[in-house]
Amino acid sequence: MVGDLHCHTTLSDGSLGIEEVIAQAKRMQLDVLAITDHDTLSSSNRALILGERYGIKIIPAVELSAWDKKRNMKVHILCYAPQKPDRLEGLCIKSCTIRTECAKDMIKKVMERYPIPQDAVRMYTKGSKSIYKQHIMRALVNYGYATELYGEVNDRLFKYPDGECLVTREYPDVNFVIDLIHSSKGIAVLAHPYMFGNIDLMHDLVEAGKLDGVEVYHHSADEQQQKALLEYAAEHDLICTGGSDFHGLYNDVATHIGQMRTDAENLDKIFKLINKNIQLMKASRPKPEE
Secondary structure, X not given: OOEEEEEOOXXXXXXXXXXXXXXXXXHOOOOEEEEOOEOOOOOHHHHHHHHHHHOOEEOOEEEEEEEEOOOOEEEEEXXXXXXXXHHHHHHHHHHHHHHHHHHHHHHHHHHHHOOOOOHHXXXXXXXXXXXXXXXXXXXXXXXXXXXXXXXXXXXXXXXXXXXXXXXXXXXXXXXXXXXXXXXXXXXXXXOOOOOOOOHHHHXXXXXXXXXXXXXXXXXXXXXXXXXXXXXXXXXXXXXXXXXXXXOHHHOOOOOOXXXXXXXXXXXXXXXXXXXXXXXXXXXXXXXXXO
């Protein structure tokens, strides 16, 4: 049993729809898939139905945006199988609003430099819960101001932290986000800790007993870094996940569904924790009066 526990669709910043992603997972002979669109669980119901049709076990999931206030850095937390997903709805709406407001400001800055219509960006956001930098770059490519989504133009305009048109704001505090995940009876996994430089944060969260797992297998971590994460996870009894972080056309590096995987041992740990949370839910329900 193997799974890809990190991929995106057109509901956020991916270029393929839900069914296309699930069908590709089947072609890659995956047993388990988690669609982790940014700050939305909107894929869950349809993904579960399509998963049954294609013979793929779907774990409802979301990649939540957060902020490490201690170090003033962004961080992403993967939430798997929340049994009370409604508890995450307000957080998702807030983060999508923050992202969209930032994007609107970035579009204004871009339009001051390049005479493109605002609708040139919005035509690529149909179905998405937010507007992303990738959508803006696609419009610039379409109008001939760049030849690729990633490259000199993207770096000059949007490279973190000092791109000419980059606009960022703080997302909700990472501790609040993880507490809310656990309140929803979900599983909290730190996404790609080397991508945003979240190693020190990882130590703090583990020391506080907040993390259930860490994403070990991700293209942002080389073999040595993956080995270090594996050793750390073993020492602290953390689930080790792997995922392609697939965005299709919008990937900044070549990565395909199933390129990075979660093995059977760790999938088993996830399913056991899901079952534990389901039992806790059942136990907390008021018993009917006799």
